[in-house]
Amino acid sequence: MSEPRDPLVRDLDARSLRGLAHPLRMQLLDALRYGGPATASQLAEKLGESSGATSYHLRQLAAHGFVVDAPERGKGRERWWKAAHQGLRFDDALLTDTDPVVRGAADMYLHEIATTQIRNLSTWLGTRAEWPEEWNRVWDMSSATLRLTPELAQELTEKMHALVDTYRDRAADDDSVTQVRIHTHLFPIETD
Template identity: 35%
Template structure:
């Protein structure tokens, strides 16, 4: 597995450092928009550069982000999110109350931002999208009947496909290149209450 496809599971310190809605957003923006300064991030999130600088330092202290080598000055530092995947553990009963609360903040904000970006894409008028990009996006939901073993097999196939795409396209540049979001979800649905009223029970 290469650096691009390695997975880092956040420890309790990193999880707590990330457990702030603005820090999750900054972390997400560095992934989706590429390297930024505290000033450029401030413009994107509607905060002061002093505020974003403080949160950037907190994220960097736990190696969640890092300075871009050879770019910027002492007064204007550039920050980036390291390559590789981040495993953000959800709230777990085995966690301490503090870690569980931190995990809940991180996962809730992460998926809120994810849904927000999807809705922004779905509601964007065609006039805001270059013509060659208007028919390439895909949003698809289907429901299947599968065993846990079959889901795991499909999951591994999807992960292999995504890893292949990462190897092929990571760091690509050019006039026709745009940043895209690649999403994959697969999970079991809770069973509905299958109990039916008998005629004797009434409605």
């Protein structure tokens, strides 16, 4: 029996990956997922792009089902967009697809995710003095080096994800709540 899929998380396939694997499209989708509905003009200002570029790439994201209209927000001709899903699930098989275009898109997608995560951390480091002291006492940037089998690495990853899931809605009604970003990385390294 297979594990039930979360309807709020979209599984990437070869076709959808080709529609998403562009740095600006990935930034637009992240901005909508984490910042809520917005117009092409608002996103252009936020990301330092032209509204023509953001409008074009939003239409491409819509064509691949990543974003949808948010008509409850629009007035007149103003078009608001929102993310269609809360998360994405990447299938490692895309890295070994028979189509070199798919493999290239998969590689580009993963590198853009890594770049975005580094940018998130760098932004925090550059702005942490602007945050209240209680946030400056609890942030984390740690690393650990373990000796694991592939099976143990998979188990650890699943347990970390399960632990994060237990915190999803725990502080929903607290006035001091803010969004936090959690990045996990687990990968083998060469040793001497």
